[in-house]
Amino acid sequence: MEKIGILEGREKQVYEKKGDSAAIDIKCETTSLSGSVSQRACVFCGSRVVLYPVADALHVVHGPIGCAAYTWDIRGAVSSGPELHRLSFSTDLKEMDVIYGGEKKLHQSLTELIAQYQPKAAFIYSTCIIGLIGDDIDAVCKKVSQETGIPVLPVHSEGFKGTKKDGYKAACDSLMKLVGTGSTEGIGKYSINILGEFNLAGEAWIIKKYYEEMGIEVVATMTGDGRVDDIRRSHGASLNIVQCSGSMVKLAKMMEEKYGIPYLRVSYFGIEDMSMALYDVAKHFSDNPTILDAAKKLVNREVSELYPRLQHFRQALEGKKAAIYVGGAFKAFSLIKALNSVGMSVVLAGSQTGNKDDYEGLKEMCEEGTVIVDDSNPVELSKFVLEKEADLLIGGVKERPIAYKLGIGFCDHNHERKIPLAGFVGMYNFILEVYNSVMSPVWQFAPRKGGLS
Amino acid sequence: MKTAKTATQNACKLCNPLGACLAFRGIEKCVPFLHGSQGCATYIRRYLISHFKEPIDIASSNFNEDTAVFGGSHNLKLGLKNVTQQYRPEVIGLATTCLSETIGDDVDMILKEYVNLFENGEPLPNGEPLPVMIHASTPSYQGSHIDGFHAAMKATVAKLAEEGPKKNLLNIFPNMVSPADLRHMKEILKDFNIPFVLLPDYSETLDGGPWAEYHRIPKGGTPVSTIKETGMASGSIEFSSVLNTEKSPAGYLEKTFAVPRYQMPMPIGIKQSDAFFGLLEKLSEKPLPEKYEDERRRLVDAYADGHKYIFEKKAIVYGEEDLVVAMAAFLREIGIVPVLCASGGKSGLLKKRLQELIPDLDEAGIKVRDGVDFVDIEDEAKVLKPDLLIGNSKGYTMSRKHNIPFIRIGFPIHDRFGGQRQLHLGYRGTQELFDRIVNTVIAEKQSSSPIGYTYM
Numbered sequence: 001m002e003k004i005g006i007l008e009g010r011e012k013q014v015y016e017k018k019g020d021s022a023a024i025d026i027k028c029e030t031t032s033l034s035g036s037v038s039q040r041a042c043v044f045c046g047s048r049v050v051l052y053p054v055a056d057a058l059h060v061v062h063g064p065i066g067c068a069a070y071t072w073d074i075r076g077a078v079s080s081g082p083e084l085h086r087l088s089f090s091t092d093l094k095e096m097d098v099i100y101g102g103e104k105k106l107h108q109s110l111t112e113l114i115a116q117y118q119p120k121a122a123f124i125y126s127t128c129i130i131g132l133i134g135d136d137i138d139a140v141c142k143k144v145s146q147e148t149g150i151p152v153l154p155v156h157s158e159g160f161k162g163t164k165k166d167g168y169k170a171a172c173d174s175l176m177k178l179v180g181t182g183s184t185e186g187i188g189k190y191s192i193n194i195l196g197e198f199n200l201a202g203e204a205w206i207i208k209k210y211y212e213e214m215g216i217e218v219v220a221t222m223t224g225d226g227r228v229d230d231i232r233r234s235h236g237a238s239l240n241i242v243q244c245s246g247s248m249v250k251l252a253k254m255m256e257e258k259y260g261i262p263y264l265r266v267s268y269f270g271i272e273d274m275s276m277a278l279y280d281v282a283k284h285f286s287d288n289p290t291i292l293d294a295a296k297k298l299v300n301r302e303v304s305e306l307y308p309r310l311q312h313f314r315q316a317l318e319g320k321k322a323a324i325y326v327g328g329a330f331k332a333f334s335l336i337k338a339l340n341s342v343g344m345s346v347v348l349a350g351s352q353t354g355n356k357d358d359y360e361g362l363k364e365m366c367e368e369g370t371v372i373v374d375d376s377n378p379v380e381l382s383k384f385v386l387e388k389e390a391d392l393l394i395g396g397v398k399e400r401p402i403a404y405k406l407g408i409g410f411c412d413h414n415h416e417r418k419i420p421l422a423g424f425v426g427m428y429n430f431i432l433e434v435y436n437s438v439m440s441p442v443w444q445f446a447p448r449k450g451g452l453s
Numbered sequence: 454m455k456t457a458k459t460a461t462q463n464a465c466k467l468c469n470p471l472g473a474c475l476a477f478r479g480i481e482k483c484v485p486f487l488h489g490s491q492g493c494a495t496y497i498r499r500y501l502i503s504h505f506k507e508p509i510d511i512a513s514s515n516f517n518e519d520t521a522v523f524g525g526s527h528n529l530k531l532g533l534k535n536v537t538q539q540y541r542p543e544v545i546g547l548a549t550t551c552l553s554e555t556i557g558d559d560v561d562m563i564l565k566e567y568v569n570l571f572e573n574g575e576p577l578p579n580g581e582p583l584p585v586m587i588h589a590s591t592p593s594y595q596g597s598h599i600d601g602f603h604a605a606m607k608a609t610v611a612k613l614a615e616e617g618p619k620k621n622l623l624n625i626f627p628n629m630v631s632p633a634d635l636r637h638m639k640e641i642l643k644d645f646n647i648p649f650v651l652l653p654d655y656s657e658t659l660d661g662g663p664w665a666e667y668h669r670i671p672k673g674g675t676p677v678s679t680i681k682e683t684g685m686a687s688g689s690i691e692f693s694s695v696l697n698t699e700k701s702p703a704g705y706l707e708k709t710f711a712v713p714r715y716q717m718p719m720p721i722g723i724k725q726s727d728a729f730f731g732l733l734e735k736l737s738e739k740p741l742p743e744k745y746e747d748e749r750r751r752l753v754d755a756y757a758d759g760h761k762y763i764f765e766k767k768a769i770v771y772g773e774e775d776l777v778v779a780m781a782a783f784l785r786e787i788g789i790v791p792v793l794c795a796s797g798g799k800s801g802l803l804k805k806r807l808q809e810l811i812p813d814l815d816e817a818g819i820k821v822r823d824g825v826d827f828v829d830i831e832d833e834a835k836v837l838k839p840d841l842l843i844g845n846s847k848g849y850t851m852s853r854k855h856n857i858p859f860i861r862i863g864f865p866i867h868d869r870f871g872g873q874r875q876l877h878l879g880y881r882g883t884q885e886l887f888d889r890i891v892n893t894v895i896a897e898k899q900s901s902s903p904i905g906y907t908y909m
């Protein structure tokens with residue numbers, strides 16, 4: 001097999017756990033190397049994924065058509081009511097707009113769209129070109145807001161101005177402008193906001209139900225099945241719980257600073273982390289022991305139902321090897337635990353946007369020989385899944401064909417998924433997804449298993 | 454009706470660079486490279502992968518704020534070097550974006566400087582000769598994906614085609630069709646025994662077999678050596694009726710090397726396929742191979758067997774203008790009225806070309822609209838109440854909302870399996886389309902029937 005090297009300039013973003021090697025010194029939180037075919041997207045993508053699920057807001061992409069077209073109805077973020085978020089709106093800038101500026105077109109587009117769709121708020125996303133032609137979108141938003149009486153919020157998400165993480169920040173900045181503008185009347189003491197949960201395949205509903213069963217009031221989910229009015233009053237909650245910490249911990253920090261609301265970082269993937277997410281919240285409200293009792297009861301019930309159902313899979317999956325390449329490193333922690341719980345080991349763990357602490361944590365959790373990568377690319381991912389003889393790759397749409405071409409099972413753990421993978425029921429679905437792919441008889445025809453290439 | 458007219462809502466088009474990346478994928482050992490933000494490459498990869506189900510690596514010069522202020526020269530050169538080192542391509546298909554075009558990067562000059570670096574002693578990546586670099590200008594604020602597709606292929610022949618004594622060689626510019634269509638084209642030309650260059654040819658690169666190891670660049674595609682010969686060909690067939698000479702690769706070859714250009718609609722339907730096969734008979738001076746006579750006979754027979762189910766059914770057809778023109782003409786010849794022919798593209802020629810193929814366009818009440826989005830199409834659908842909706846996956850929402858039976862063709866097909874293997878062209882492709890259309894109508898009747906017969 002042809003030897004595949006790591007690109008010059010990327011060596012420091014790849015680490016292999018060997019012996020009791022010293023602290024991991026991985027290079028991360030940097031822009032992608034030019035020409036490296038990164039799996040990352042851009043600032044705009046970061047903002048778009050965070051805000052997308054706000055279902056009663058108008059989302060207008062200010063720029064040429066591509067950015068809006070490629071993000072039309074692409075996520076599995078579902079709504080229990082309005083579905084305005086599933087439509088795609090673009091100012092569709094043309095050459096003349098680029099020369100003479102797009103402010104007028106933006107103003108007119110917004111005025112017409114707000115009149116037609118009657119949204120509760122509007123998010124206006126800047127794309128690359130806006131950063132160059134100098135449209136003052138803040139001024140346009142302010143004007144339209146005055147004219148229409150709804151919040152019209154600029155999102156400074158010019159694609160080239162940083163990485164996807166900067167897009168998360170821009171989204172949080174916009175959300176923060178909504179937070180605190182609604183009435184907190186009627187919100188009780190035992191109340192939370194769920195942050196960084198996007199209701200893919202209805203996951204936020206699963207989580208919300210758990211907390212409600214514990215006697216906790218959920219004020220707002222941000223942004224899954226999101227509503228503008230809920231976000232506006234979310235500063236009335238006593239606690240923020242933050243999943244997918246990369247994307248929304250910034251908002252939690254801002255809310256802590258401004259409104260004194262503490263936050264907890266949680267994950268809803270896998271039995272261990274899901275249970276912890278409930279217990280941690282219960283412990284926060286320790287003055288009310290019935291909450292912890294309810295949490296214990298809930299976890300006990302769910303786990304005793306789930307555990308026996310997982311044993312069938314464990315028998316089949318024991319000893320299989322997995323590779324994980326996801327957006328945020330925090331999710332990788334949960335996935336490693338979840339895979340270990342059915343006897344699988346992890347041979348590759350990587351993320352698009354992890355930081356030093358994340359990678360240190362991954363190193364601690366992983367076994368000897370595990371490769372840890374930051375901002376990887378198809379060539380590297382293929383090299384490692386083959387070298388490490390992985391049976392499974394977990395990733396998103398762009399990683400899927402790599403796995404299938406090479407005859408490796410795959411599980412989609414990204415925004416497009418249509419199956420809930422969070423919560424106890426999600427753990428079952430996740431392992432079922434893994435099982436359905438890893439155990440399929442079709443791999444017998446794959447060249448790496450002796451089939452013809 | 455749509456009151457918000459200024460914004461584009463649910464676009465019925467994609468951006469210029471997507472088409473260029475797709476077309477570049479049809480050149481052998483070529484890596485598409487976007488000069489712009491990381492997001493452009495990633496979004497386009499994701500969009501293409503969801504249709505083709507194949508790894509699609511597109512490099513990016515990955516602009517940052519400094520690049521935007523000081524120009525993309527440094528990033529582009531570094532990116533070219535890195536992609537050469539990692540992928541060992543023979544060709545880099547470079548397409549620009551709104552970002553690099555707006556800051557005014559002179560890409561040709563940067564490429565010249567890049568080549569000079571190595572001429573002045575900088576060691577070559579991998580110690581190998583530099584790949585051929587093809588540059589297409591594809592700002593996303595101009596046109597749509599189909600313009601990028603043609604721009605990439607025009608830039609390719611402009612870069613590679615060479616002058617020389619005329620050969621017995623036919624160039625085929627098939628337009629944006631499926632890998633199955635490309636395979637079918639190759640089969641037809643082989644059966645006619647005509648030496649040919651098909652450009653682009655992503656039949657294998659975007660619909661290939663399993664791999665024992667990772668292929669940086671999948672096998673297949675039109676080799677550079679044969680693209681060079683396009684300038685010596687005896688003719689070019691181009692499946693397009695709206696592409697003007699200036700933007701057309703076949704137009705370029707005609708103007709530069711006097712290679713005759715035969716422009717024709719995509720061969721969908723009996724009449725258009727007859728025209729195509731007729732031209733092949735003329736150019737090859739060989740009769741239609743028996744195999745295709747048989748296919749045509751079966752198709753005529755099928756038309757007879759199925760005609761009644763579909764007669765005077767109303768259809769809305771949308772997509773790239775050339776696809777719409779060919780589909781509408783085909784629908785007309787089987788008795789369906791394409792009550793709305795719609796495209797997000799806007800060449801200005803859509804109505805004219807449709808009129809040439811459907812002389813009774815106005816009398817039949819056929820509406821033609823270019824530059825539209827899906828909300829426009831949906832508004833028309835509310836009034837026109839069609840029996841069928843024909844186009845890419847993105848019409849699904851409308852079909853579901855208004856209960857219009859839906860036939861998926863073209864690109865993208867994101868909500869069904871096997872879009873890359875769907876055939877549209879020739880008698881065989883027409884047969885597949887005809888069977889699907891008839892069956893859609895029959896299925897609709899069967900499922901809405903209170904009795905549900907098990908025979909037709």
